[in-house]
Amino acid sequence: MSDIVIETRRLTKRFRSRYAVDSLDLRVERGTVFGFLGPNGAGKTTAIHMLLGSVRPTAGLGWVLGRPLGETAVRRRIGFLPEKTTFYPFLTAQEFLQAMGELSGLRRVELSARIPETLQLVGLADRARDRIGSFSRGMQQRLGLAQAILHAPELIILDEPTSALDPLGRRTVRDLILALKREGCTLFLNSHLLSEVEMTCDEVAILKKGRVAVSGRLQDLLQVQQTVEIEVEEMTEAAMSALRRLSLKVKMYGMPPRRLTVLLRSAEDTPEIARALVENGARLRALIPQRETLEELFVRVIESE
Ligand SMILES: Nc1ncnc2c1ncn2[C@@H]1O[C@H](COP(=O)(O)OP(=O)(O)O)[C@@H](O)[C@H]1O
Ligand SMILES: [Mg+2]
Numbered sequence: 001m002s003d004i005v006i007e008t009r010r011l012t013k014r015f016r017s018r019y020a021v022d023s024l025d026l027r028v029e030r031g032t033v034f035g036f037l038g039p040n041g042a043g044k045t046t047a048i049h050m051l052l053g054s055v056r057p058t059a060g061l062g063w064v065l066g067r068p069l070g071e072t073a074v075r076r077r078i079g080f081l082p083e084k085t086t087f088y089p090f091l092t093a094q095e096f097l098q099a100m101g102e103l104s105g106l107r108r109v110e111l112s113a114r115i116p117e118t119l120q121l122v123g124l125a126d127r128a129r130d131r132i133g134s135f136s137r138g139m140q141q142r143l144g145l146a147q148a149i150l151h152a153p154e155l156i157i158l159d160e161p162t163s164a165l166d167p168l169g170r171r172t173v174r175d176l177i178l179a180l181k182r183e184g185c186t187l188f189l190n191s192h193l194l195s196e197v198e199m200t201c202d203e204v205a206i207l208k209k210g211r212v213a214v215s216g217r218l219q220d221l222l223q224v225q226q227t228v229e230i231e232v233e234e235m236t237e238a239a240m241s242a243l244r245r246l247s248l249k250v251k252m253y254g255m256p257p258r259r260l261t262v263l264l265r266s267a268e269d270t271p272e273i274a275r276a277l278v279e280n281g282a283r284l285r286a287l288i289p290q291r292e293t294l295e296e297l298f299v300r301v302i303e304s305e
Contacts, residue, residue: 003030004063005155005186006051011060011069013046020046022210023060028203030154033177033187035197035218038207039302044190045083047207048159051188052080065155076104079153083160085144089133093124093143096132097150104151114150121179122146123172137164145173149180156180158189162196174200198294206301213301222292224267230260231286232277239282246273 006028013021021043028034038044049055051062053070062069065077087096094115101111119125122142127135132143141164148156162170170193177187177200191197197204198218205215214221226248232239235257243250249263262273270289277284292300 004028005030006034006062006064006188008047008051008062009060011047011050011062012058013043013050013055014058019043019210021050021057024207024210024212026062026205026212026215028186028188030186031181031184032202033181033189033200035201035204036188036190036207037192037194037197037204037298038190038213042207043210044207045159048080048157048188048190051157052078076151077154079148079151079156081141081144081148081156081158081161085140087132087140087143090131092129092131093119093135093146094128096143097146100147101150106151114152118146118150121149121176123169138166138169141165142169142172145176149176153185155186155188158187158191160190160192162191162193170196194294194298204294206298208302214297218294221297222294223297225290225292226264226267227290228262228264228270228273229286229288229290230262230273230277230284232258232260233283233285234281236281239277239280242276242280243273246276 004027006026008024008026011021011024012019024047036044036047046055050057050069051064053072053075057069065074067074091099097115097118098111101114102108106114116125116128119128122145124139124142124146127139132140135143141161145158145161148158162173165173174196177189180187201218203215203217204221206213243260243262246269247262247264251261253259264270264273267289270287274284274287
């Protein structure tokens with residue numbers, strides 16, 4: 001069995017003269033969480049619909065779960081939460097999942113166990129018999145997620161899964177994503193909540209005007225910065241001048257300084273700094289190398305020409 005769950009080669013979608021997705025090359029490995037990021041209008045939803053076979057590419061190729069794009073049989077092995085969910089307001093959560101489950105080929109006996117389990121996972125166990133019309137937007141989003149994972153798909157595609165959720169809801173979804181990953185699922189998701197993405201994703205691609213601006217493993221993309229935060233209980237003159245000698249710039253907070261931000265010549269100098277502080281009588285409490293956040297990477301990529 002192939003270890004690549006999604007692969008595209010120069011996948012392109014043009015609407016009239018505008019390229020919504022332009023020569024997209026993606027490779028998503030089985031069992032990973034992949035963050036598909038980009039500003040509004042970058043082409044994420046269009047690309048997702050090409051993966052699902054509901055939008056036909058203008059050019060390029062792609063495979064999902066080893067099958068060429070557009071093949072309908074593969075759709076049952078994918079779970080999908082659309083960006084905009086539409087529900088029948090007069091159905092209960094239970095009835096809706098029953099109908100969706102039958103559509104994806106699950107038998108009634110399977111569903112009678114699977115539905116309560118899934119509602120439990122998304123935090124809606126006590127709302128099974130309530131009509132969807134009475135649900136808040138956040139609850140509808142949870143139900144959409146339940147629908148996406150109900151049939152235990154191998155690949156789960158989530159287009160903005162947490163946009164309507166409160167902080168607790170986001171945590172539920174985050175835990176769920178990590179639990180699904182542990183079970184061997186592959187997740188492909190798009191979210192603007194970059195701190196959440198940072199906590200769940202192994203790899204990301206940042207899309208800009210239909211093209212991939214950067215992609216790779218998160219830990220390779222987020223640069224270790226040349227800055228360290230230092231906290232001391234006590235600082236000495238000698239430690240201070242050693243610090244100045246070893247670094248490019250020292251910023252101090254408070255009198256006498258308790259916290260310092262130090263710009264190093266190189267990230268490699270960190271142990272040297274720690275030793276110099278201690279040997280010169282400073283009582284060191286913390287020394288924390290700073291790493292770029294995903295949000296900083298995103299802004300850096302999107303704002304660059
Ligand atoms: N059906 C359509 N007809 C014409 N243009 C479209 C259509 N769907 C999307 N677009 C355009 O394609 C671009 C990408 O849209 P979309 O894929 O929704 O971006 P994202 O999901 O990243 O916000 C936008 O400029 C959008 O206006
Ligand atoms: Mg979108």
